[in-house]
Amino acid sequence: MLTGGAGITPAMSMLRYLYDMRATENEVIFIHSARTPDDIIFRDETLLMSKQSHTKVHYVCAQHAEPGMENGFLSKEILQRIVPDIHDSTILTCGPTPYMDAVKSMLNEIGVDMNNYHEESFGDPSKRFNPGGATPKTLDLGCSESTTKSDSPRFHEDNATSEIPDLAADTEDCTVRFSISNQTLTYSPQETLLQVATRAGIAVATNCQMGLCGTCKAKCTAGNVVMDTTEGLTDEDMSNGYVLTCVGRANGLIDLEL
Known part of the structure; x- marks a missing residue:
């Protein structure tokens, strides 16, 4: 094996x-x-x-x-x-x-x-969210530090019985800012960060889409992200602000290095 x-x-x-x-x-x-x-x-x-x-x-x-x-x-x-x-x-x-x-x-x-x-x-690759027309440069692993420093983000891991928290009613608060791609999108409560990035045409390396492999992790430099699981992240990843985009949802305004 x-x-x-x-x-x-x-x-x-x-x-x-x-x-x-x-x-x-x-x-x-x-x-x-x-x-x-x-x-x-x-x-x-x-x-x-x-x-x-x-x-x-x-x-x-x-x-x-x-x-x-x-x-x-x-x-x-x-x-x-x-x-x-x-x-x-x-x-x-x-x-x-x-x-x-x-x-x-x-x-x-x-x-x-x-x-x-x-x-x-991990499933049929043709059915994964990663869009064919996404920008290849957003997969550059050298882009690791944002030019703008901000407060450390807060993370929360849901358990199996919890529900996704109510998000702010103000549309301006329901926003993801992609710092590398220089794009800003609003999101709906059920959307994962991977889905939001896909709508923006941003390429995100992805595999299992269950929060296990860690392939889709991205650095969150500000805001609150709720994740169904953190299995695919190490303690070091967490302390450095990384989140799993496939099972992570924004709660309010966040900045993401994608």
């Missing part, structure tokens, strides 16, 4: 089943890629499985890899070293689209029979 970021979620269902059934007829090699060790989802649970079952667990961290982990990004060299019999293996993959594209490219280079390859995606 090869997973990246939030793509570990469906794999965990299979790993738990195999663990609960004490399955021994198949050897399972699980390789998970994450930004840092702190970003590894289900780390304790997968390590426990590796100690008490036939599942072998490996982690690949782009940064700050700990002893026993692979440092950097998944490569064909890492795959062949960890799975020497990969040509005889069934390969199950889930993760962001760029991750799965990279995995397929590696497997093709190694000469793996792609009939043995199976993947689960």
Whole structure:
């Protein structure tokens, strides 16, 4: 099993089943890629499985890899070293689209029979909000600091039973200002920041659209954002003012670096 970021979620269902059934007829090699060790989802649970079952667990961290982990990004060299019999293996993959594209490219280079390859995606890309005519420059990761400093934004995470708060009746207060694109739009109470950006033709990198992968995060420099979940954000992201646009809704006037 090869997973990246939030793509570990469906794999965990299979790993738990195999663990609960004490399955021994198949050897399972699980390789998970994450930004840092702190970003590894289900780390304790997968390590426990590796100690008490036939599942072998490996982690690949782009940064700050700990002893026993692979440092950097998944490569064909890492795959062949960890799975020497990969040509005889069934390969199950889930993760962001760029991750799965990279995995397929590696497997093709190694000469793996792609009939043995199976993947689960985050849904039909054609149905995602990211607009085809969006401005490419808004995806520039170098644009990280706004030229205008403002008060630190406030964040709130909804739970499953809470409702989206009533927004200010004044239209001027129901406004998102996109500082990089130099656009200002009003929004309706149910709209996510991703949907508002889409209406403005602003390109936002996006994958799961469930608040899990963190791909769509953007920096909020002023205002109050309500998020359904903060699963896709690290503590550092939160302290630096980042929000998840796919599950975040503005509450009043906000400034967003997009």
